[in-house]
Amino acid sequence: FIPPKEVGEDGSIIAKDINGNIIPASQILAEPPGTRALVAGLAGEPTYLTIREDGTLHPWGIADNCTHLGCTFPWNPNDDQFQCPCHGSRYDPEGRVVRGPAPLPLQLAHVNVEGNYIRISPWTETDPRTGKKPWWI
C-alpha cells in the first residue's frame, strides 16, 4: 500500500470524509448518476462532487458555501438545484446563481481521479461559467 501524496505542490489535496479519512474513488463512483457527494475539499471546505450520467466524476467540484453569507446548503434533486436554506438563494447544477440574494456563482475546484483517490485542486484560471477571472482568487 502506497499512500497518496496528500498535499500537492499546487495546493491540491486528496478528498476525505468528515472524519478525515481518505475516501476511495470507487466508493464515490459506486453512487448512482446524478448523485452529489459531499467531501472535505480544499482547506477542509465541504465540496460537492457530481456523478455524471456516464458514471464518471464531473471535473468541477462545487464549494458548499453560499456566496451570500456562507451557509451550507443541500442539493435538491427534484428541482435540480442547490438551495440555500438561510435566505433562499438557488444555484443551478454547475453553481450559477438562479435566484438571489447570492451575488456570485459558487466557488469551483478541479476534481481528478488518481488511482483510487480523488484529488481536489485550486481553480485559478478563468471561470468557465462567467468567462472571467474567478472571484475567489
Ligand code: FES
Ligand atoms: Fe445562502 Fe443567505 S447565506 S442565501
